[in-house]
Amino acid sequence: GIQVEQSPPDLILQEGANSTLRCNFSDSVNNLQWFHQNPWGQLINLFYIPSGTKQNGRLSATTVATERYSLLYISSSQTTDSGVYFCAVDRGNQGGKLIFGQGTELSVKP
């Protein structure tokens, strides 16, 4: 099956710093989503981005489908950005099931 790898596994930032999270996947996909799991456990949709670039406030994401990777950029990080960031993909031929990466645990210090 398709493999999804995220890096780095852990990241500690000072408030105000920028960061880039990476997601590599081993096969072509029809769907790619980025999620933020906050410290209360809620999974929050950040981006639906099977290809191209999107921006939402301080966050932006780029997926290069031909090279099988996606990047999530966080600028001017805030303590509320702390949590786990997941990338998940769907190949499009398996009933819509999302295959998740192992996540990047981000801690933003004040």
Add this chain to the structure above:
Amino acid sequence: DTAVSQTPKYLVTQMGNDKSIKCEQNLGHDTMYWYKQDSKKFLKIMFSYNNKELIINETVPNRFSPKSPDKAHLNLHINSLELGDSAVYFCASGQGTYEQYFGPGTRLTVT
């Protein structure tokens, strides 16, 4: 307006008991899912229903039985609970291969 809701949020029970988790979505999506998040935060699909029909059944023990009375609801019943069933269970809904939306999760603790 909660898009995907689950009840209960927390469930603490003893080994051998039977329990159910309920899920409802008001997004009008055709497909609903159950995912399991283990203690290492790894998320994995368990089941998927499309218009009340089971379309994905991963290698999940028979003790887990999903039921979809209509396309807005997907419940998960678990028989003879075991310690290893302790996890967070997420319900999600989606349309085709488009964005999936997740419920708040149900933290199940089996003692």
